Amino acid sequence: MSRSERLLALLQLLRGHRYAITGSELASQLGISLRTLYRDIATLQG
Numbered sequence: 001m002s003r004s005e006r007l008l009a010l011l012q013l014l015r016g017h018r019y020a021i022t023g024s025e026l027a028s029q030l031g032i033s034l035r036t037l038y039r040d041i042a043t044l045q046g
Helices: 003-016 023-030 034-045
Strands: none
Touching: 003 023, 003 034, 023 034
16 A cells, blocks of 8 residues: 555545544554554644
8 A cells, every 4th residue: 555545544534433533543444553653644734
């Protein structure tokens, strides 16, 4: 999965959750590490 695909998948996951979700849950659903998840979130914030 390319980085752009991963960022899009992250956006879709975040939009699909009505309530808060932990970073660990998001990372496991995407099949990435927690550190990568935080980097991707920082990219989306920028």
